[in-house]
Amino acid sequence: xxxxxxxxxxxxxxxxxSILCPCIGIFLVLRxxxxxxxxxxxxxxxxxxxxxxxxxxxxxxxxxxxxxxxxLIEFLRxxxxxYTDLILTIVLALSVGTAITIISSGKLHANADSFMFGSIxxxxxxxxxxxxxxxxxxxxxxxxxxxxxxxxxYDEETAKIAGVKVKLINxxxxxxxxxxxxxxxxxxxxxxxxxxxxxxxxxxxxLGKGFKITLIFSIIFxxxxxxxxxxxxxxxxxxxxxxxxxxxxxxxVLVLLTKRIEVSIRTMH
Amino acid sequence: MIQAQNLYFSYTGSPPYVLNEINxxxxxxxxxxxxxxxxxxxxxxxxLILKFIxxxxxxxxxxxxxxxxxxxxxxxxxxxxPITVYEMLNSYRKLLKLKNKDILxxxxxxxxxxxxxxxxxxxxxxxxTQKILIARALIGDPDLLILDEPSTGVDVGSQKEIYxxxxxxxxxxxxxxxxxxxxxxxAISNSTLIYHLINGQGHLCSPQKYADEYLKKTK
Numbered sequence: 001x002x003x004x005x006x007x008x009x010x011x012x013x014x015x016x017x018s019i020l021c022p023c024i025g026i027f028l029v030l031r032x033x034x035x036x037x038x039x040x041x042x043x044x045x046x047x048x049x050x051x052x053x054x055x056x057x058x059x060x061x062x063x064x065x066x067x068x069x070x071x072l073i074e075f076l077r078x079x080x081x082x083y084t085d086l087i088l089t090i091v092l093a094l095s096v097g098t099a100i101t102i103i104s105s106g107k108l109h110a111n112a113d114s115f116m117f118g119s120i121x122x123x124x125x126x127x128x129x130x131x132x133x134x135x136x137x138x139x140x141x142x143x144x145x146x147x148x149x150x151x152x153x154y155d156e157e158t159a160k161i162a163g164v165k166v167k168l169i170n171x172x173x174x175x176x177x178x179x180x181x182x183x184x185x186x187x188x189x190x191x192x193x194x195x196x197x198x199x200x201x202x203x204x205x206x207l208g209k210g211f212k213i214t215l216i217f218s219i220i221f222x223x224x225x226x227x228x229x230x231x232x233x234x235x236x237x238x239x240x241x242x243x244x245x246x247x248x249x250x251x252x253v254l255v256l257l258t259k260r261i262e263v264s265i266r267t268m269h
Numbered sequence: 270m271i272q273a274q275n276l277y278f279s280y281t282g283s284p285p286y287v288l289n290e291i292n293x294x295x296x297x298x299x300x301x302x303x304x305x306x307x308x309x310x311x312x313x314x315x316x317l318i319l320k321f322i323x324x325x326x327x328x329x330x331x332x333x334x335x336x337x338x339x340x341x342x343x344x345x346x347x348x349x350x351p352i353t354v355y356e357m358l359n360s361y362r363k364l365l366k367l368k369n370k371d372i373l374x375x376x377x378x379x380x381x382x383x384x385x386x387x388x389x390x391x392x393x394x395x396x397x398t399q400k401i402l403i404a405r406a407l408i409g410d411p412d413l414l415i416l417d418e419p420s421t422g423v424d425v426g427s428q429k430e431i432y433x434x435x436x437x438x439x440x441x442x443x444x445x446x447x448x449x450x451x452x453x454x455x456a457i458s459n460s461t462l463i464y465h466l467i468n469g470q471g472h473l474c475s476p477q478k479y480a481d482e483y484l485k486k487t488k
Contacts, residue, residue, distance in 0.1 A: 030350060147363040154350055154357070158405075161319060161338045162364035210353035210389065 009128060010120035010187060010230060010240070016135040017184045017196065018226045022204075022218035023142050024180040025197035027173065029205070030153045034198045036073060037177065039088040041193035043069040043095035044181050045115065048190075049102040052110045059130045063182035069095055070174025074167075118189030118241025120230065127186055134179040141176060145169060150211060187230070189241030199248035200225055206255050225251055270413060270445045271295040271318060276327035278313055286325065287313045289469040295462075297412070300439045300446040302456035304479070305466035311449045314466070315417055318447065333413035333445070335365075337406030339399070341417040348391035355386045358405050365409045376404040380434060396427025403431065407438070414438075416448040420455060428452070432459050 028037050044062040051061020069091050076087040103112060114122045142149070148169050151159035160166055181193060188196050200222035204214045229244025236243065276291035288310045295301050303311045316322045317329050319338060358373045377383045380400040385393065390401065399419055406414055419435070420428045436459050438444050450456040456463060456476065463479040464471050474482075 030347075147360040150352075150356075150360050151364060154347070154352060155340070157319075157321060157340060158338055158361070159364065160321065161336055162361060164364060205349070205351060208389065209351060210387075211351050211356050214351040 006121050006123065007234065009123040009125075012128060013123050013131050013183070013187055014226045014230050015223075016131050017180075017187060018223040019219055020135050020138055020180045020183055021196045022200045022222040023139065023215065024173075024177055025201045026204075026211075026215050026218055027149050027153050028177065029198055029201045033084075034194065035085070035088055036070075037181075037197040038194035039073070039092050039095075040066050040070055040177055041181050041185075041190055041197075042092055044178075044185055044193075045112070045190045046095040046098035046102070047182075048115045048185065049099045049108060049112055052108050052112060053102055055109055057126055057130065058110075058112075058115065059127050059182050059186065062185055063130075063134065063178055065095070066178035066181050067175045070178050071171055074170050074174050114189075115185055116190050117239035118185075118187050118192075118244070120187060120234065120240050123186050131183045134183050138176050138179045141172065145172065149173065187226075187240055188244060189239065192241045192245035195245040195248055196222065196226070199245075199252055203248070203252045203255050206252075206259055221248075221251055221255075270297045270299070270333060271329070271331045271447070273317075273329040274327055276317070276329050277325045278310070278317060278322070279325050282325055287469055288317070291327070291469075291471060293464065293471070293473065295445065295447065297445055298439070298443045300436070300448070300459060300461045301464050301473075302448050302450040302460040302462075302476075303464045303466065303471075304450050304453060304456050305471070309466040310469045310471075311466055312417065314471075315415060315447070315449050319415060331413065333411070335409050335411040335413070337409075337411035337414045337444075339402045339406045339414070339416040339419060341421055350391060352390050353386070354382070354388050354390055354393075354401055357390055357401065358408065361405050362408050367409055372408060376407050377401075379407070380404045381430070394424070394427075395422035396424050396431070399423050399427065399431055403434070411444065413445045413447070416446070418449055418451055420450075420452040428455065435459060 025037065028034055044066045047062035047065025048058040050065060051058040073087055073091055076090065077084065080087050102108060148159065148164045151162065151164060152166055152169060156166060180197065184193055184196055201218045203221045204217035207214065207217055209217070225248040226244055229247045230240050232247070233240040233243040271293065273291045273293040276288055277286045278288040279286045291314070303314060305311050317324060318331060319336065355373065358376070362373060374383065377386060380403055382397065382400050382404060385397065385401070390398065393401065419431055423431065432455050435446060439446050457480050460476050462473050463476050464473050465479060465483060
């Protein structure tokens with residue numbers, strides 16, 4: 001299987017996805033912003049269609065458009081302080097509306113379906129370069145802003161008192177989310193992308209550990225989910241996105257069951 | 270340390286004001302408890318001092334070089350957040366750009382929580398959490414400590430320890446303390462001054478005067 005160059009490309013990209021998605025996802029989940037991940041994943045479809053329409057890289061198109069939508073969510077938060085879900089509906093309407101309009105206009109110079117469900121066949125050399133660049137910048141930004149982002153997620157007011165520029169970091173974070181999404185869309189697909197952001201983190205949270213260990217386990221679970229999803233979808237000849245989502249749910253259920261059994265055994269003693 | 274002149278605040282930007290013509294001066298080394306009925310503007314005043322919100326009119330200034338803040342446990346705490354006591358304190362130290370890691374152990378020791386360094390914050394009791402929040406607020410040697418209802422959700426034994434510790438750092442370290450209080454007994458026995466807010470207007474008085482004039486009236 002690994003003799004195929006398309007599979008090597010897919011594997012290469014998957015390693016980056018499995019590191020980047022949970023690193024971003026842990027902050028989204030802990031800030032109860034999982035649905036922002038879902039909204040931006042759908043927003044990336046508009047970026048993909050714009051990229052394809054102008055014969056440019058769809059990954060680059062997705063990154064630019066998703067970054068704009070991420071910044072827009074942050075900007076609208078000032079006006080709709082108590083209605084975050086309404087902001088997501090507005091951004092969803094804008095992005096999905098754009099995508100559907102472009103797709104239905106017939107001006108698309110390629111097929112956008114593979115981006116909806118994910119595909120291991122379509123990873124190009126240019127995509128791989130984009131993935132490496134975006135991932136490297138994002139991981140460096142995360143390392144540099146680790147303590148600031150942890151505190152914004154945990155206790156925003158204390159972060160402000162300690163001098164953290166919360167608004168600026170929130171904008172930077174929007175770009176990091178856009179980056180993780182753009183890196184992942186080729187393999188995972190738009191429709192189940194949010195599962196890659198949230199589910200490995202949800203699984204790691206079940207372990208009841210501190211932040212750093214939860215983050216490390218999120219990456220481990222993410223790697224298990226994506227690698228299993230990738231290899232099994234190859235043999236079953238199904239879209240990797242959908243199958244990876246199913247694997248991640250299965251891993252979560254497995255961890256929940258193990259935890260349950262462990263608690264039962266402990267109470268028996 | 271803190272001055273407020275003709276301070277007005279309303280969440281809509283127009284009357285009625287939550288805080289109405291507040292004039293207040295808190296000197297270095299004071300321990301001021303801000304008391305009053307629910308909705309009288311205690312927390313709003315605290316948020317103005319912390320610059321979380323801006324006054325509708327008037328001025329509020331602080332000369333504090335560093336402020337330590339102890340939020341109300343119920344306001345910030347997400348018991349499911351995966352963070353250990355050490356991570357919580359160490360990240361805060363990093364935010365303040367302090368290099369010396371030893372201060373974490375020293376602060377934990379001060380509040381009697383040394384053995385809880387690797388515990389998850391969400392698993393601690395109300396009293397233990399409050400002690401950890403105080404240990405965090407003292408990182409970087411603040412000259413002003415602001416607390417929001419420090420006895421909320423804290424058992425009586427821990428309340429005693431916490432107020433004893435606050436009084437000690439106020440007297441020995443000359444840390445100015447402003448504490449929003451609903452625990453009137455603690456306010457009277459620990460503070461050097463009481464700031465009593467009634468319907469958005471307030472005045473400073475001694476704890477004794479507050480106990481004599483206001484508490485007797487309500488009884």
